[in-house]
Amino acid sequence: MAPLPPHACDCHVHVVAPLADHPMVADRHYTPGPACVQALRAHLQRLGLAHAVIVQPSIYGNDNRLLVDSLQALNGSARGIAVVDDAVTDAELVRLHDAGVRGLRINLESTGASDASTVSRALSTWAGRLAGQRWHIQVYASLDAIASASPTLARLPVPVVLDHFAMIPAHLPLADPRVQRVLALVGDGSAYIKLSASYRVATDPDDVDQASKLATLAQAIVERNPERALWASDWPHTNREPGKRPTEISGYRDVPAARLLTELNAWMRDVELRKQVLAVNPARLYGFQAQLATAASRLQDLPGAQAR
Secondary structure, three states: OOOOOOOOEEEEEOOEOOOOOOOOOOOOOOEEOOEOHHHHHHHHHHHOOOEEEEEOOHHHOOOOHHHHHHHHHOOOOEEEEEOOOOOOOHHHHHHHHHHOEEEEEEEOOOOOOOOHHHHHHHHHHHHHHHHHHOOEEEEEOOHHHHHHOHHHHHOOOOOEEEOHHHHOOOOOOOOOHHHHHHHHHHHOOOOEEEEOOHHHOOOOOOOHHHHHHHHHHHHHHHHHOHHHEEEOOOEOOOOOOOOOOOOOEEOOOOOOHHHHHHHHHHHOOOHHHHHHHHHHHHHHHHOOHHHHHOOOHHHOOOOOOOOO
16 A cells, blocks of 8 residues: 555544643543543554644543644644633633634533534634634534534535544445535535544454445545545544443443554545545645645645645
């Protein structure tokens, strides 16, 4: 397999501190073990990646201190996606922006919210406020929630990123109306989709049949609009182990780097497509200026919002 393109970005990772060093919210659904910045650097090096996007996990609620510290430690090579509440001040948003945050995560999957009115209200409320901040909204929600809110998603004044294949189950046919709504959002440029966390949309990504269906889905997304596809590993692969209480430590999933690269090769064989998805799109969305400046000249004038 060809090496990853220069300036490639992993668009979805987490950093987790030891519980004694950084408190987690009391009502969390699980407790992961430590996954520090040093381990993240090693992960990026193994895969040949230059950049990362650190996403605030649900275990920290809206306490973004560890996120900010991690961005500072990575010295400009990473961007962040924060979680905030309604009381956040404009000054705090500016502080987060200066630290390297470029988006707000709305996690509806953890709460189970799926009705159109709830989802649309949350999206519209934050989109108006973030437009001036030049951020995007990252949505982690069920396919049903995304499909029901698709009219709202299509008219938001800020870019939208849908986590983990927009939670489209790998076994669903592309002709499913909900899948078609999501693909329409990608096709008209209303939303980005992260090709990430295959284990969240396939019960066994190593199964040949499921892997084939997942590749078909990934290829359909990229072919619909290569300028709106992103790739991510979902490192360190958080997991809620069955039978464990939320306060007991759950181990991470075992996802070797070789599997990530094998999946990537199945989803995107074309070198130029890889450059587009792994380098050019993240540069535009997250503001990795050096990455964008060194992309192929024919890709430099692509349309799309750029976070600054």
